[in-house]
Amino acid sequence: MASQKLYAGAKLRELRATLGATQKAFASKLGISLPYLNQMENNHRPISAGVVLALAQEFGLDVTVLTTGDAERMVADMREALADPVFGAANPPVADLRLAASNAPALARAFLDLHRAYRQTHEQLASLDEALGRSEAALRPSPWEEVRDFFHYCDNYLDAIDRAAEHYSAPSGLRKDPLFIASDTLTRAGVDVQFSDEPLIRRFDRQTAVLEISTRASGPTQRFQMLHQVALLTQNDLLEATLDLARFHTSEARDIAKIGLANYFAGAALLPYRAFQQAALETRHDLERLADLFGASIEQVAHRLSTLQRPGAKGIPFFFVRVDQAGTVTKRHSATRFQFARYGGACPLWNVHRAFETPGRFLRQLAETPDGVRYLCLARDVSKPGGSFQAPVRRFAIALGCEVQHAAALVYADGLDLKGKFEPIGISCRICERQGCHQRSVPPLERRLKVDADRRGLLPYEIID
Incomplete structure (x- = not known):
């Protein structure tokens, strides 16, 4: 089968602008003519294998960035x-x-x-x-939407913060106990860490320098929240510089994003990049074993797997999503071709919705999207008890998946027929092109309908081209 031609003019222009090079100087470095570079930058010609090799040799470019993003x-x-x-x-x-x-x-x-x-x-x-x-x-956009899109278009990977977190908790690649180093850092900063029975998960009083962590929270949550406070106290300059580059429209969006950045640092410190990536490979991405090894929750591990997008050291591209019982997407990220609807819920045929019916179990699904791409999808409920009899239980379900060509690297693929039947799923009904779906909730907005009062199939209408 012929290989697909690579058109990445915008990425090429972006790289040249980052280097501050003129077209002439850039073309000379790549060993090509100026007109040829101009044609590639304007997508009149594909990027040749020779240019890809020159980009890697001359500039140390991770060439996978030309095909992703x-x-x-x-x-x-x-x-x-x-x-x-x-x-x-x-x-x-x-x-x-x-x-x-x-x-x-x-x-x-x-x-x-x-x-x-x-x-x-x-x-x-x-x-x-x-x-x-x-x-x-x-x-x-609302502040929440603006922040969501910021992380979405960053591939949910922030290199400077990720490396700072790794250097903090695993210098030289040797991972330290996150609870110990967080406690030590906070103590040296003059912060008195106290554990209380309050329902508030974390509270920091800047006047008294007292950090309260709820004993009702799970161990992974307690460690995460302490590392979150470490980020706010020790990495403020880095967080603020990242926020300056993002140029949010409102102070509310900036404030929400700062919490997100501190959360990112906490997750990357709890699960440092190189140590976590190596463990993921050795365990074949067994989420439960990884959670035990790093003292993290299943959700934290699944989310972290979807962020392993460091240039030159990328992990398997995963998508990750969390939904509530109404089917509303509350977290979403995809390093794969699988994309989530910006509005509304997820496809009802997706196994993530069935996870609420089987608490404590992983559900596996071989699924195919309308574009013909096939995925191995995992789903599991992640209920979060409130810590007391009368406290409400927060119920969510998470899904993690990758394209089927990576499935052999996952323990969850064992015993599955990867060449067998794949269930058809979509993004959302309003843009899904499948005509015979028995779970369709609304007609596709891109297609015309035929309505016949004398006939009734699965739907009260037919979808026509």
């Missing part, structure tokens, strides 16, 4: 946005969307921002939101 995410996001009825019959082919995402990523992001602003304003009008009519109300 924002493009697939933006294509999925644009498809979902264009399915909105406001666009009528407009249905650009996927090839055009890929071209826009790779050639003009800034324009594609602007389109997505515009559509998101439209949706937000439309919802405000429909619900008579109190923001309606306020002169200072701006057509901007």
Whole structure:
């Protein structure tokens, strides 16, 4: 089968801009002519194998960045946005969307921002939101959405923070006990760590320098929260510099993002990159064994596996998602081609929804998305008790998956017929093209419908091209 041609003009221009090189100087370094470089940067020609080799040799570039990143995410996001009825019959082919995402990523992001602003304003009008009519109300994403998209388009990997966390908890690759080093760091910073029976998981009083951790929280949560406080106290300059680069629109988004960055440091310190990656390979990504080895929770381990995207040392590309009992996605990230709907819930055929029915067990699913890509999907409930009889139990389900060509590296693939039947799943009903799905909740917005009052199949309508 012929190999796919590599068009990555935007990435090539971005690399040259980062190096501060002119086209002439860059072309000379790569050993190609100036017109040839110009054609590649404008996607008039694919990037040749010789250029890929020169990029690796001359600049130490991890060439996998040329084939990964924002493009697939933006294509999925644009498809979902264009399915909105406001666009009528407009249905650009996927090839055009890929071209826009790779050639003009800034324009594609602007389109997505515009559509998101439209949706937000439309919802405000429909619900008579109190923001309606306020002169200072701006057509901007909510702070939560803005932060979510920031991590989404960073591949959920922040190199500087990840390396700082690894250096903190595993200098020279030797992992230290996270509870010990966190306690030692806080003590040296003049912080008095106390454990109390309060329902609040973590509380820090800056005036008295007292950090209270709830005894009701699990061990992994206690360690994570102490490392979170370490990040706020010892890594503030790094966190603030990262926030400056992100350029959030509101102070609320910046504040939410800072919590997210501190959480990122805590997770990366609890599960330091190289030590965790090596253990993942040795255990064949057995989540329970990894949780025991690192004193972490199943959810923390699963989420960390989806962030192993360090240039030059990438792990298996995983997707990770957490949903509540209503099917609402509360966490999402994908280092694979699998993308999640920006609005609404996940596909009901996905095994993550069945995890609530089998608490404490891993569910395995071989699934195929409408684009023909096949995945091994794992799902499990992650209920979080409140620590007392009357405290409410928070119930979630998580899913972790990878493309089936990586399945042999996972213990969960043992005994499965990887060449057998794969269950059809989608992203969300509103943009799914499958015609015979028995679980469809709403018609696809990209297709016309035929309604016949004298006939009734699984659905009260037929989907036609």
